[in-house]
Amino acid sequence: MAPSYGWYGDDFTGATDTLATLARRGQRAFLFLGVPDSRHLAEAGDLDAVGIAGAARTMGPAGMRAELEPVGAFFRTIGVRILHYKCCSTFDSAPERGNIATAIAVLRNHVEHPTVAVIGGQPSLGRYCAFSTLFAAFGEGGEIFRLDRHPTMSRHPATPMTEADLRRHLAFLGLPDVAAIHSPLLIQSADRVHAQWERASDGSSAILFDALEDSHLEAIGRVLRTVSRQRSLLVVGASSVAQAAFEETYATGAQPAAEAGPVLAFVGSLSPTTRRQVAAARSYHQIPVSPEELISDGAYERVADMAARMLAEGRNVMVSTAPENGEAPSAAVADLADRSAVLVDRILDRHPVRRLAVAGGDTSSRIVGALGFWGLGYESQVGNGVAVSTARSDVASRDRMRVLLKGGQMGQEDLFERFLTR
Template sequence: MTADINAPFYGWYGDDFTGATDTLATLFKRGAKAFLFLGVPSSRHLAMAGALDAVGIAGSARAMTPDAMKAELRPVGQFFARAGIKVMHYKCCSTFDSARHVGNIATAMDILRAFVDQRQAVILGGQPSLGRYCVFGNLFASIGTEAAVHRLDRHPTMSRHPSTPMAEADIRRHLQQLGADAVGLVDWTALENERLFIGDEPNILFDVLTQEHLAAIGIELKHRARQGSLLVVGASSVAEAIYGDTSSPVIEPQPTNNGPVLAIVGSLSSLTRRQIEAATSFIRISADAGRFVKEESYREDMARQIASALRDECNVLLSTAPQDPASIASADTRLAQTVGRFTDRLLSEVPVRRLIAAGGDTSSHMAQNLNLWGLAYGGLLSPGVALSIGRSDDPQRDGISLMLKGGQMGSIDLFDQFAAGVA
């Protein structure tokens, strides 16, 4: 793919699959024709996706070491540069959780900056539509759809995240602790008074408290894009800023609502636990996470049990999240990888067409193991929770319906909504 007058204006890389599909939904709702690939696409798959305003790549950098991130992101940056993308969006979690050793956002910025024209990277600090607010550089977040908002370092979930606990609410300090160069700030008062004096720091953070702030930031980003390609880091608020309010959504293909649902939950969040408890239309099965990773015979027995229920047209919800995260310390990635392979084998025996994955790592590894090359938008169930339609060269997998959900996203009855075909 080479740059031309019809090149997509916007390109995004999601550092996990749940976030990548949320940006896909955000773009569709704003009239942008977008498609999400599960890796740098081939020319044939690009042609199959058709003309696009925005092109996305879903990955799993959030769970990678810095060296692995380099191998993952350099081809992505090269692809976006060849494609003529003007806004290159590194889509991170809306809570910016990362650490020096895993999912390092500063590392991602260093890698991708080499593939854009402009030296200064732009960071958007909040997403009000998801209950994320950045004030004088400090990030505040709600829990799911609840009203309570917490400063990030005091957030009941994010401050205790098992792999990337957030002990710093100031995004500038957080990124510099990860190794980023100096980060300047355009605070919310400057946005409201239209005083966008922007320094020459290598990185610039924008506060976001309201949708009006996003509109002002969007004007600035589009002005910058006319001067050359740029790197923007943040949640789906980046797409909201660029494409404005919801209007004239693209007509989307419809996901299938036929057949049983297989849900696999690896999230440790308290919200997801409540969603599991509220899932009345599912047979619920809890796996011992340690045994699930280590014992093939244990997985075989579980697969037989699940396959039998699915053949009887029953919805099945398998939870692999350990009750005590310390019981499988340092094995988060191994667990997610095992879940991905387990799901692929299970679907080879029982060709289920409706899938749920809850948890960022679980979603990423499950989708990567399904022999899919891309995801089309299939609807929105809840803020931050999109439906996707899998595209595959395998007819048994092509058109499969997916709900990939982050741990802190969605209404309490989300699983039953999906099972009932509500979108």
């Protein structure tokens, strides 16, 4: 049977969160790191859901179109009923960077239904959409802020969110005429919700759903399943789309045995959450690297040698390029993610490990792409919104490596310490 669900993650960390969501709901899911060839597709086995991890979140419109056109064609060819464009749960996006409206313009040509569904929240991660306005939790206490007043997201170094009304935000990106289905309707009968979808579809480019709690996702899911059985459908949102699309959950079973040997961690995230996690990572020898050092060949080789030597001694190593004050690097070091990827590749060439953790959405995308993996399977959950994956590679020393990829806002404070038991 062909997979019914396909998803594209606009960064690697978000793509793995959707992989975990699907696996924990009983679906046979696998995440490819590019449009797969027939050999790798066959090696992944029978699947209910197929994912492709990408880096559209960091791209301009032309790059996004070139990236997404073959993705849409692939999903159309294998016949998915729901095509999910997985964006960040905070929808941070700008006209010239990771433009969600550009993604919609490309992918809607590869489904049958002319109207796009957008799910505005992910309650499991503290993201709530009410009357089209997005709110997000912050910090250990989980205080809720409107997104344009959020201490982190309103000041994002690349895509600051200055508008919390998602309809206005999408219009600013280039998607006008977005209708809405708000939370009071979602608690009514399935027939009434579906009838509103049909009415709103007439003349609207997209329909935005509120999402404040799991019951709202259940109501949205009933609409998505009904509509997609008739015509294939493009759905935009966080992993809440996968939560809505599939009803059944299952127990994940026993924790897999921990891998032997040291852990290599690389931190490129600027978020306060990640800085707290780094401070709590007491079992790692930490190697701070300034942006200037990372682009200097001499310092670059010194760091690679130092990290490899410590790993050979059996020590867990954390390399971090994130400044303690969280300030964004200058435009002169805009290629930091690419240099970070080559650095990690060289460390692993000098001393292979079986476990790798990477913090930072853009950084994760570049590093995983540079390591020669062709896919990721779900292994376990290590924190809220953070999964451990089993990486597949044609290179024997890297095949079936356990990999943790986390976005800046994700995970508990002891995340890196907990990864040592995986």
